[in-house]
Amino acid sequence: MKKLFVIFLFSFFCFGNAVNAKPEQRPTFDNVTVTAALHSGPFVNAWTPHIKRIKELYGINLELVGVPVNELYDKSILELSMGTGAFDIVQYNPGWVGDYIDFILPLDEYMERWDIGWDDIHEGFRVWENTYGGVRTSITMDGDVMIFYYNKNMFEDPEEMANFKSTYGYDLAPPKNYDEVLDIQKHFRRDTDGDGNIDQAGYSDPIIKRGRGQYPYLIRLFAYQKEAGITPNYMDPETMEPLINSKEGILALENYVETVANGVPGMLQWEWSEAHTCFMTGKCASLIHWPDEGLMTSAFTANTGSPMGFADVPSNANMTMGGWVAGITKTSKNPEAAYMVLDYILGPDVSTNVVLYPGGGTDLFRQSHFDSAVVKMIAPQEYLDYYQSAVGNIVGELRIPGGFEYYDSLDIQVQKALAGESTAKEALDKAAKNWKKITKRLGADRQKEMYAAAMGL
């Protein structure tokens, strides 16, 4: 409690400083309005305290339009493709950039004139989120990446360790690959209160429910590809032949299906919050999740009586599984003013406050965030080290036109396998067939070009 109070006071102090930070040599405007379409709730909340200061510093009226997260893609694309000019700034998932690229401004020119602290943004985010085909198109808003969390008391219990070793033949420890994840799942799966229902899992994936359920499959695919000595890829960059139904892909989906089947009842419908709650309440021994939990170690220990453990995800094949970036639209009447807003809020001075904003839901993305004294007070150094190492192992999102459709058609088939409606091979063969259809429909040559740009080839 005392620690929390100190953190609060320190954050408050830093927040004050951040709001009063004065950028250098920035232009001012005469009552210009900049409209930003943001994920309603966390991002709108985190940006709102800066509206007044932006007005004072630059003469910009910042209007925030909160859009529910599930509608952010469709609403933005509708506005952008119709050229309504409704938004100057759009928040989007880096995976959607293939559809956004024709509607957003390259930012190189602006960044050269007014450095936004580009080099301070962690390299993994600069490469996989902010740059497309060598052009800087966005600024990271939320440093998403995956971290393996575990309940130290459960993993280091001598009896558990002995039982695990006698069953599986090796030491109980953070898993090196997804076969070991499955062993952990099976080992800790049990009915703790003796009512006949399984209520404890060994592991949970970050999201399983229809909608984003393709991600745990993809992170496994990349892990299996890495283990086989193959560079992680969605498709063959030469032929655009999908790799999702390759040998590694099938192994990945079989592992995913078995891991979920050996979880607790209802896991098929789990999203961010269910997986988070399961781990934070000690009902899941381990979890792969976004970086949020690492800033909640006190709450975790208070709930479970255990310290929180951290590790790299298996095989070090990481993904952002979403993430958020901000770009400026080509229809913006005041792109310079829009850039100033991004420069102020996402720049090195203020963004530490934004990422620490209570309920803001955003994660660290700059080196200065990791080096911040406030962050170091809240988060264990071990967590920060794994976090930074994870950013260095990101495999980029499928950032090509139709990215959403590729993902969703894969998710449909992955869900069928998870639900037992088809085998892993059947599901992935169908998904691959659909991917080929999408590629053909959107133009194989252009898709190939965009894929090369997206994967930095």
Place this chain on the structure above:
Amino acid sequence: MNWIKKNKFGLALLAPSIIILFIVSIFPMIYTVYISFFDFFLPRPNQKYFIGFENYIEILQDEMFWVAMKNTAIFMVSTIGLQFIFGLGLAILFYNEFRGNSVKALYLPLILLPMMVAPVVVGYIFRLLYLTEWGPLNYLLDFIGLGPYSWTASSSTALFSLVLADVWQWTPFVTLVLLTGILSISTELFEAADLDGASLWQKVRYIILPLITRVIAVVVLIRMLDSLRELDKVYILTQGGPGTSTTLVTFWSYLNGFKYFKVGYAAAMSIILLIITIAIASRMAKVLDKEED
């Protein structure tokens, strides 16, 4: 021409409605038909290619479309069947027990409350109710030794979970319409049946059902059309999963139109749905005409 001259005043009165109807209904429909013949990917609005009936052919060959149609049919038959059974039961209860009793009649507005709730809110309510680990429904079932169930988390129960939510929301509507039908039956018929010692079942079988056929047909038709365009609960509760078990045809059409932005394809799917709707409605109308004869 003469006719227009003769009805000038009437046409002038109708004109605003016709113009609005044209803008909000007729023009979009014509445009939907037009766009359904194009390959139109919204993020590239300047590249629109005429492809004739290709979208229609692709839809009819699309496995997901048929899965969605099958799910929709199951959803439609189950919801309407259950709503009719419960609705009729409640209507008879209200007719027999609460008629003329002002205190008991207060229950009627109360049972109508679910249909006044927005479908999205119903989705959220049931999402909480259905939670496997922490949901109140499973808590109760577990308490009496009948649970827990993986309601929306299992492909064998997910569609039933949607049906249940829909039945909860729309049974009151069916009750209300059927009650209106029963109230329109002459009380003398019931009195005569009582004198003859008819049972409740006999009254239902030989008086109520034959005399409210048209009302039943109307309510079934309305509910059929509603079921065909069910989207909110799927969106909130299951997103079409687990697997494809709750992907209804409107949800599939929504995904294609507003998530994949295959505008022409989604338009073609809407036209197919429109044809199906018209076919169902005209079939029902024929049944009604036959009944009248």
